Amino acid sequence: MASHRLIQYLGKTFGLAVSEAIYDKLNEYYFVQGHSLNDRPQLAKTVSEELTKLLADKAPSESELLTFLNGNEGRKEIETALQQLQMLGVHGIPKFIIGGNLVVDGAARSDVFVRVFREIERAGEVEARPIFGDILGIPHDIIEQGSHHPADMAA
Known part of the structure; x- marks a missing residue:
């Protein structure tokens, strides 16, 4: 539940390209590396590191992500x-x-x-x-931006 909430939050806040990139990272984290998605401190650390690569100084801190994960927003x-x-x-x-x-x-x-x-x-x-x-509360303008752009796909 926490990781689903986190992906939803990231999509709403930073756009679908960011949430999709983190979703891909979490698939590797869970399925390839064998980590638990229920280990909230480790999840916050991993996602924070990835977000820093994607968003630089706009990325939420590990502490902010852990606070989010320990809450109920988006449940x-x-x-x-x-x-x-x-x-x-x-x-x-x-x-x-x-x-x-x-x-x-x-x-x-x-x-x-x-x-x-x-x-x-x-x-x-x-x-x-x-x-x-609508169910997840993703703003229409975020949906319209999409998550995969031809220029990104070519890279």
Whole structure:
């Protein structure tokens, strides 16, 4: 819960590119290095070091991150997002949520994706909305900035 809250906070505060970079770091931290996401002091230290690389003097300190991790800010939003995932039938990853309501398993065959996108083409337009943006309290302007930019991807 603490790491989910932290990623949400970073996205709201510093943008999705920063939260995605930290999310990637936490995946390595947990899955590759075998560290616990429940060790809040170590989590604060690791994230603080990474944020300093990304944000320089704008980065929150290790102490500020630990204070955040030991609090409850963002808990309600994460719990609501988890409830929404359950209502959509998402119980594991990877999953794709298309158009805000269609869930496609990440292991689905390519013909499933082709069919879904052909249906979208036939409809002409999709009311695409980031269903978790409102739930998590991510401001619309942050969502509009996105997290992956062509120039960043080329680097």
